[in-house]
Amino acid sequence: MARAVLGSLCLCWALGRAAPPNLLLLLMDDMGWGDLGAFGEPSKETPNLDQMASEGMLFMDFYTANPLCSPSRAALLTGRLPVRNGFYTTNGHARNAYTPQDIVGGIPDSELLLPELLKKAGYVNKIIGKWHLGHRPQFHPLKHGFDEWFGSPNCHFGPYDNKAVPNIPVYRDWEMIGRYYEDFKIDLKTGEANLTQIYLQEALDFISRQQASQQPFFLYWAIDATHAPVYASKHFLGSSQRGLYGDAVREIDDSIGKILKHLQKLGISENTFVFFTSDNGAALISAPKQGGSNGRFLCGKQTTFEGGMREPAIAWWPGHIPAGGVSHQLGNVMDLFTTSLSLAGLQPPSDRQIDGIDLLPAILQGKLIDRPIFYYRGNEMMAVRVGLYKAHYWTWSNSWEEYSKGIDFCPGQNVSGVTTHTQEEHTTLPLLFHLGRDPGEKYPLSTLCCYCLLSGHNGKLMGSGSPISKAVIKLSSFVELFLLCIFI
């Protein structure tokens, strides 16, 4: 009862256009659903994130829009699927949409990014860390709504150390102030780098400055210590049971604890909405030394199985979000766009399709909003989740060619007919899973009994509309028919 009243008050407050809260998005890089103690990592080495969860709300069913860094980040900042904002490819090689050195494109000027819109409500916007939406001048974050930047346009791959392929640059605002490995050291042998400490200090300084200025802020803390090559600063090396990857997680956990305490110390925690999540599933190709954990979910980064796209997620806003909450709302990084706008008292753009939804009713009032989750790989919609059912229209881990070279997105996991090395089409009769009974996608539901029924409904199933609405109609009908099959 108290929770419901509090929730209503908060929502009224937000809708009443009072001073909007600060927005702090903590976006991890390649961190998996299973990497936090609160999500069952056996070493349970994330006390600060676990405390954040116990003081806020855990999202158990939160997704990325794409199992790769760039399209996921583009989706988060535009509120739109990668097939809409341009961050997709049609190539056959794992449908990678982006790699650091060999892509000339970036976020189109026609896209409206979250910070551009927040400016209208007086926000000061800063990105700390990885941008990944284009490294050429026209794609610079300060051309797309951010007021400040400390970080790099790409992943910290390297060192390349040659003129043809220079090391990845690091920027402060418009200025390139150095390069990874040269001015910002990463010791690939020991894994030592103090970058997370630098990013932490940048965050604390920005928050202090903004608190003094009285303007609301949007801080996008997009750090990358858990992306291979994984790193941690000296103090954290060897601090984890989990090796270097765990050291990186411990340092991030410690840093987030310091950021949240800083908000509390400055007295602005009740006016700062904080959301923690990751850009895609753990990169199991780099595990165990350089890759994280997707818990019991199938496969990892690059795939449209749960391990590739379900993310750890925590919302924290003391005094507004009831402590210890657990939500099964189907969420997506794109929702952070729409939810942030809602918190700022802004409407999403009406001149384009926005895929993200406003999560505030779920966060503040415990509501469950009906919406599907789309699992894309490049331009191919591989699967859809509606409620607890997930239908795969295509299954594929990676090619035999890659697999035979030792590239494995599903190490130690092999589900016959599911983790396929050829692209298998199931558009006529989707491969259906119940994610409540079978979160690991190991037991496809028997569809034989329904086959005749489905065949008889072809007209309905193949109704008109966009490919997406068609897919939803198709899935809804399929689920209905499936349930019908169970009860007849």
Place this chain on the structure above:
Amino acid sequence: MARAVLGSLCLCWALGRAAPPNLLLLLMDDMGWGDLGAFGEPSKETPNLDQMASEGMLFMDFYTANPLCSPSRAALLTGRLPVRNGFYTTNGHARNAYTPQDIVGGIPDSELLLPELLKKAGYVNKIIGKWHLGHRPQFHPLKHGFDEWFGSPNCHFGPYDNKAVPNIPVYRDWEMIGRYYEDFKIDLKTGEANLTQIYLQEALDFISRQQASQQPFFLYWAIDATHAPVYASKHFLGSSQRGLYGDAVREIDDSIGKILKHLQKLGISENTFVFFTSDNGAALISAPKQGGSNGRFLCGKQTTFEGGMREPAIAWWPGHIPAGGVSHQLGNVMDLFTTSLSLAGLQPPSDRQIDGIDLLPAILQGKLIDRPIFYYRGNEMMAVRVGLYKAHYWTWSNSWEEYSKGIDFCPGQNVSGVTTHTQEEHTTLPLLFHLGRDPGEKYPLSTLCCYCLLSGHNGKLMGSGSPISKAVIKLSSFVELFLLCIFI
């Protein structure tokens, strides 16, 4: 600091032989490590157990003594490995030590069971639920220290409904009061059975009676709703995202919440030590409808991989155990024997080898006690864990013969050279895993670099002593050598 002082006070209190606390062991049947929200089950449907964990101490590295019901329970109640207390076999069929109808043996009279010893300190002892240590009269729980019994000698398999193999009986103390399926209904079609409610009421009644009598009690609540055929009472059917198995877990969670609240209501929670765990890993052969989850661990019940033997575990004792604690103490169900004796102010028997250790320093003072974990299958010591290293001396999931019939202890999991269907010997050079970096046992550590070193240490490795001490010496040497290999 406050925690340390509290811990010391508690230990002094226990050692000072004040009135001993009541003991409540909540032993689950085939429940897996990953079945609780606190251990990362995605549906997070165990609010009472999660709260128990937040008010008490979570054990992340707690084990059973054997991946099967009977030997695990025998080990718990005797504090001794099954190879010592007689609960082992030498057969080749998954080395099953016990099945309900075709075993004539049971717990030997020469074994001293926990309730027999607790009697000396004035305890009144009751078992509710599954005994599983012999169904013939001489093995009856009331012949082995229990004062009261409500439950059955075996699993609730059936119905057999014939004279040659009668349905499993249910006892109240010495009296057989009915049989499963006849007097105690289990509807195999719907999964409905109100047995957990009966077991709950038995527990609440016993606790109330004992509280009035002022005598300390030992209650062994060994319920079996999560053992196939899984069941739940009508109110809980359909209550879970996870299907019938999840319904059973929800009912158990609800019941445990009621038991803990009952202790609090009676004002005896601070004088009742409660421990929750399970007898072995989730039975993946029955998943997903009738089997649970072992989280990200490899394989399940019957195997000596982590999924077969690592258990969920929570200690709860308000006012004594600091809230929100997490322990990485290597624990074992056998420790519940020794720890319970310690709480009762008793010494373990000195005339025999006891394998369980007193966990109170870990529980009350946060200490880490150095001890190995042995993974047995029948009479074969398959693996040993020391610290974060686990050495497999034998690997085996199940036979090709069984596997070809569809019996799979590792569904969807296949780790080359590890989940073998032939019994593979590695006693000369154990298959080594680092469970911190690789809890899923997917990446055997490279041992090639050490092979020559190990060969040179054959004399030391093959030192004299019992098979167990030999194994520990062997493993310790091996770990040392392995570490040496890393640093040279």
